[in-house]
Amino acid sequence: MDPVIIVGAGPVGLTLALLLTRQNVPVVVLDEGPGKDEPRPARTVVLREDTAALLERLTGLALEEHGVRWAGWRSVRRKQVMTEIAFAEDDPAAPLHIAQHIVTNALRAALAGEPLAEVATDSRLDAIEQERTGVTAHTRAPKAAWWRGSYLVGCDGPRSTVRKLQDIRFPGRTAVERHAVATLRTQLPWEGHALLHRMPPWKSSGPSAGEVTARPLPDGAWRLDWLLPPGKDLVTPEVVLTRIRETLTGWTGSDAPAYDLLDTGVHTVHHRLARRWRAGRVFLAGDAAHLLGAFGTQGLDEGLRDADNLAWKLATAWHHGPHEALLDSYQTERRAVVAARLRAADQALPVLRGGGLRGIVPGAARGQDAQFTDGHLGRGALGTPGDYAGSPLTPPRLEAAIPVDTPPGAQVTDVRVTAEDGSFVRLRDRLGRGALLVVLIAPGTGVWDRKHWVSAGVMPRLAAAVTALPHPAELLVAESYPGAPAHSVLLVRPDGHLVTALSGVRPADLYTAAEATLGGSASEAEPVAEEAREGQQGQAQEQEEQPMSERAATAEAGSGLR
Numbered sequence: 001m002d003p004v005i006i007v008g009a010g011p012v013g014l015t016l017a018l019l020l021t022r023q024n025v026p027v028v029v030l031d032e033g034p035g036k037d038e039p040r041p042a043r044t045v046v047l048r049e050d051t052a053a054l055l056e057r058l059t060g061l062a063l064e065e066h067g068v069r070w071a072g073w074r075s076v077r078r079k080q081v082m083t084e085i086a087f088a089e090d091d092p093a094a095p096l097h098i099a100q101h102i103v104t105n106a107l108r109a110a111l112a113g114e115p116l117a118e119v120a121t122d123s124r125l126d127a128i129e130q131e132r133t134g135v136t137a138h139t140r141a142p143k144a145a146w147w148r149g150s151y152l153v154g155c156d157g158p159r160s161t162v163r164k165l166q167d168i169r170f171p172g173r174t175a176v177e178r179h180a181v182a183t184l185r186t187q188l189p190w191e192g193h194a195l196l197h198r199m200p201p202w203k204s205s206g207p208s209a210g211e212v213t214a215r216p217l218p219d220g221a222w223r224l225d226w227l228l229p230p231g232k233d234l235v236t237p238e239v240v241l242t243r244i245r246e247t248l249t250g251w252t253g254s255d256a257p258a259y260d261l262l263d264t265g266v267h268t269v270h271h272r273l274a275r276r277w278r279a280g281r282v283f284l285a286g287d288a289a290h291l292l293g294a295f296g297t298q299g300l301d302e303g304l305r306d307a308d309n310l311a312w313k314l315a316t317a318w319h320h321g322p323h324e325a326l327l328d329s330y331q332t333e334r335r336a337v338v339a340a341r342l343r344a345a346d347q348a349l350p351v352l353r354g355g356g357l358r359g360i361v362p363g364a365a366r367g368q369d370a371q372f373t374d375g376h377l378g379r380g381a382l383g384t385p386g387d388y389a390g391s392p393l394t395p396p397r398l399e400a401a402i403p404v405d406t407p408p409g410a411q412v413t414d415v416r417v418t419a420e421d422g423s424f425v426r427l428r429d430r431l432g433r434g435a436l437l438v439v440l441i442a443p444g445t446g447v448w449d450r451k452h453w454v455s456a457g458v459m460p461r462l463a464a465a466v467t468a469l470p471h472p473a474e475l476l477v478a479e480s481y482p483g484a485p486a487h488s489v490l491l492v493r494p495d496g497h498l499v500t501a502l503s504g505v506r507p508a509d510l511y512t513a514a515e516a517t518l519g520g521s522a523s524e525a526e527p528v529a530e531e532a533r534e535g536q537q538g539q540a541q542e543q544e545e546q547p548m549s550e551r552a553a554t555a556e557a558g559s560g561l562r
Contacts, residue, residue, distance in 0.1 A: 002134050003028050003118070004314060005149035007125050007162050009035070011045075011100065012286030012303035013155030014107035018058045019311035021114040023434035025318045028118045028147055030139060032156070035108070035121040037101040041183040042263035044223050045103065046215070046296070047096045048378040050385055050411055050496070051304045053428050059106040067098025068216045071192030073377060075369050078199050082369040085377070092414075095194070095378060097215045097223070100300075120145075128152065128165045128282065135281045151314055153283045155303075158270070160288035166279040172272030172342075176349070177294055179225040179267040180235050182244055183217065186259035188251060192216050196296075196372055202250035212247055213296075213376075221262060235266050269293040271342055277331035285310060290338045294345045295352070296376030296383070302341070305385065306334050308432070312494035315434045316471070316518065325519030329393050337386030344381040385411055388497055395499065395516035400506040404490070405483030406498045412490070417476040418445060427476070428496065436473040436499075436514055437492040438466050441484045445477050458505045462489065465507035469514045493517060 004020055006013045009031035017027045047055070047063070056063055071094070075083040087094035111117050120143065127138040137147045154162025163170060188195075195214040211227040226243050228235065241261075248257035270291040277284045286303030293299050310330050317323045352368050374380030387410035388394075394408065406412055414428045417439060430437055440462060466475045481490065484501060491499040491513050500513045 001318060002148050002150040003116075004318065005030065005135065005137050005147055005152040007137070007152065007154050008156035008160075008286075008288070009033065009104075009108070009119065010155060010157065010286065011103050011107060011300060012307050013153075014104065014111055015055070015058060015304055016153060016155060016285065016307035016311055017111055017117055018107065018114065019307060019432055020315060021111070021116040022058075022432060023311065023315035023319075024116065025315045026116040026118075028120065028149065029111070030123045030125055030137065030147070031119055031121045032124045033121065035119065037104040037108075039099070039101050040263060040265075041099060041217070041221065042181045042223065042265040043100045044097060044183070044215070044217065045100050045300045046298050046376075047098065048298075048301055048383075048385065049092045051301045052096045053092075053414070054304055054308060054432070055103060055107070057429065057432060059110045061106045063096055063098055063103075066102045066218065067096050068192065068218055069094045069096045070194045070216065072190075072194075073373065074190055074193050074195045075373055076195065076197045076200075077365060077369065078201050082366060083373050085373070093377075095376075097194070097217060099217070120147075125156070125161045125165075128162065130280050130282065150318060151281045151283065153285055153310065153314075154288045155286045155307075157287045158272075158291055160284065162282065163274060163284055163288050166276075166282055168279065168284070169275045170272050171275070172270065172291065173346075174270055174272075175232075175268055176271050177269040178228040178235075179269070180228055180240055180243060181223065181225050181265045181267050182240055183221060183223045183262045183264075184244065184259045185219065185221045185262060186248060186257065187220065188214065188222060194376065196376060197251075198369075198372075200247070200250055202246055212243075225267065237264070240264050267293075271346060273335070273339055273342060277335055278328065283310060283314075283330065289335075290342070292338065292342055292345065294349060294375075295372060301378075301385075302338055305337075308495045309334050311432070312434050319434075320471075323519050325392065327519075329391060329519060333388045333391050333393075336390065337388075340386060341382070345375075348382065387411070393499075393517050393519060395513040398500060398502065398506075398509040398513060400502040400504065400509045402485070402488060402501050402503045403483070404481065404488070404498075404501045406501075408498055408500055410498060411496050412492050412498050413482050415478050415481055417478045420475060427478070427492075430474060430476065431492075431494060431496045433474075434472065434494050436469065436471055436494065436517065437476055437490075438462070438469075438473050438510070439476045439478050439481070439490040439492060440505075441479075441481050441486055441488045441490070442477050443479055443486050445479055458487070461507070462505045465505065465510050468507065469511060470520070471514055471518055473514070491517070 003026035006017050006027055006029045009029050017029050020027050052063055072086040123139040123143050125137055126140045129136045135149050135152045139145050154160050156162055198211050213225045215223045272291040274284055274289045277289050285306040313326050313330055317327055348371055375382035389409040391409055414426050416424055417427050419425050463475055466473045487504055489502045499517050502509055
């Protein structure tokens, strides 16, 4: 079968390519550039816990060694500290700030070691042709060529050629915000802490600076962003230098604060959402599908989640034939999440930037600050990773389903698990391989070698149920999971979202949930599910007929697995 064509070699396109090759799907990456990102210290990204873990898993690079995980967060209004949050040294919830070129080059290096990947540099797309069995892409001179693929994914940014060639509308708002950006090396009073300073008290010699943000980088460097007033006024080097001097003087109290300017730029925030994310065998992801970024929300986070969502679905279709409902669910799930983020930002923007509410409602200033903090820290409506609660892949109501702290459709908590080879790993380490994950919650297993309990208690029955699932699945065992009682079973998608939690080993319900996760209907799963249900009832009857002394011995040997 033909490879998947990925147009664009930014972080999203390279991440998607790596995810596909790790699932044994060949890819061709059409890179318009020369194949290397030049260092731009003023172009940085803030990664949340899930996206940082995804990149580290794919690249093998310890991102914290090349970026900075925030030690804390401070929010100041005029001279008053509104919010101050400290993160523990090893707190994974602390956002990670890193230069984008480091991320991109790490992904390029990882992809270069993949035998199933081909990267074509200096290859600019100019035509796409679709047919029933595949898609063909043409790149123009200097490297004019035709490329044949099974599917094509446009990860080619805000001005996406793929989106334009498919005649997909991209409505929204242009220049929602503009920020002057400077990356510099200096010493600030709050080492390692990110800062949002609203309405700073110092006198500005230019247009009023109503907001400035400081985010730490390695080696004493900082990225500073000044919110610019509405309009298209030219941001000259003199304007940037003036803002730097005024800001550093106001923060440090020094008349001539020392700093080393590394890079400058202008960051413009747009809010746009493509009408469609799929057109036959062509898909959109990342900035080609959506633009967002106000209040600290980061578009790259959502782009990486696009890639994670789409990769296992494309891999399933590539290996096992058409799964149209599964492929359609990519747009349904991801577009709904991004649309909700955009709506939340657009609704909050007039209040937070206008400031009129502050003079009417007591305490409104602190409420506004809480929304800013949520956006910057990846919390609340402005920052929390979305869930797929309304997904078409949601299984029907299952008799054995139970609630846990993770709602169905949300990202699972990263806990320690025992893998099939007996090793202890993190749950997130098993994601992105294309397999469903079945996690048995069995207290006490951590102190026993796997050979003592793998063939005891419910393990043989659960292992048989996992083998019978309609999609490859891996059986894992965890001592505990937030909100999950002992002996419950979790079904997790390859991208780390919870499908369901079941009370005990229920092969029929497990099969039904897995079938729905692949886009199948409950009726399609019914024959096999009924067979599994009959087997489950028969095994339960055999267990009841077993002498009590033998059942007790089995439970003890199973170390709590029964």
